[in-house]
Amino acid sequence: GAVVSQHPSRVICKSGTSVKIECRSLDFQATTMFWYRQFPKQSLMLMATSNEGSKATYEQGVEKDKFLINHASLTLSTLTVTSAHPEDSSFYICSASNRDRPFRGYTFGSGTRLTVV
Amino acid sequence: SQKIEQNSEALNIQEGKTATLTCNYTNYSPAYLQWYRQDPGRGPVFLLLIRENEKEKRKERLKVTFDTTLKQSLFHITASQPADSATYLCALSSYNDMRFGAGTRLTVKP
Numbered sequence: 219g220a221v222v223s224q225h226p227s228r229v230i231c232k233s234g235t236s237v238k239i240e241c242r243s244l245d246f247q248a249t250t251m252f253w254y255r256q257f258p259k260q261s262l263m264l265m266a267t268s269n270e271g272s273k274a275t276y277e278q279g280v281e282k283d284k285f286l287i288n289h290a291s292l293t294l295s296t297l298t299v300t301s302a303h304p305e306d307s308s309f310y311i312c313s314a315s316n317r318d319r320p321f322r323g324y325t326f327g328s329g330t331r332l333t334v335v
Numbered sequence: 336s337q338k339i340e341q342n343s344e345a346l347n348i349q350e351g352k353t354a355t356l357t358c359n360y361t362n363y364s365p366a367y368l369q370w371y372r373q374d375p376g377r378g379p380v381f382l383l384l385i386r387e388n389e390k391e392k393r394k395e396r397l398k399v400t401f402d403t404t405l406k407q408s409l410f411h412i413t414a415s416q417p418a419d420s421a422t423y424l425c426a427l428s429s430y431n432d433m434r435f436g437a438g439t440r441l442t443v444k445p
Binding site: 252329 | 424426
């Protein structure tokens with residue numbers, strides 16, 4: 219079945235540094251990838267939608283210069299949290315849609331727990 | 336603004352009973368609606384998808400209904416088991432857009 223690999227699963231970084239999170243579709247081509255963040259006991263909040271080869275579309279209130287998204291190929295999207303601060307600590311999850319199976323739901327990565335100290 | 340509401344934050348039921356979760360939405364015309372299961376510290380796992388022109392979908396012990404007039408979806412788990420305990424999320428999609436409800440945390444007690 220469709221598998222999305224997300225790395226790293228956990229990362230601790232110092233305030234002011236940047237962190238890159240990778241999201242790969244392993245056995246299908248992902249036309250679109252979504253990036254979410256989730257706070258404890260809350261639902262997933264969509265941050266941005268990225269289409270292969272084009273600029274990401276950010277949700278209102280999400281700083282595009284802080285959360286850099288690159289979707290360079292049909293199997294890889296990256297989210298870089300730049301100049302991270304403690305308030306950026308959260309659970310980040312990516313998902314991908316399979317262009318060959320558009321009505322079979324989206325596949326999610328296992329998430330990245332980011333802690334900024 | 337668009338709003339997706341899941342009926343309760345938490346639902347506790349006895350093993351063997353049917354769990355019914357509700358998802359209501361406003362200011363949205365989804366092409367399809369999805370249900371996901373999420374365990375703590377993990378990404379959501381897709382369960383079922385139902386299109387706007389479908390009334391009901393089944394998969395093993397799961398059943399989903401979709402009423403676009405009421406703007407509501409019901410998600411049923413029959414013969415529930417403790418292993419069904421998790422948070423269940425409904426998600427509304429319109430082609431290149433997908434948004435989630437806050438989720439209902441289901442606990443099935445033996």
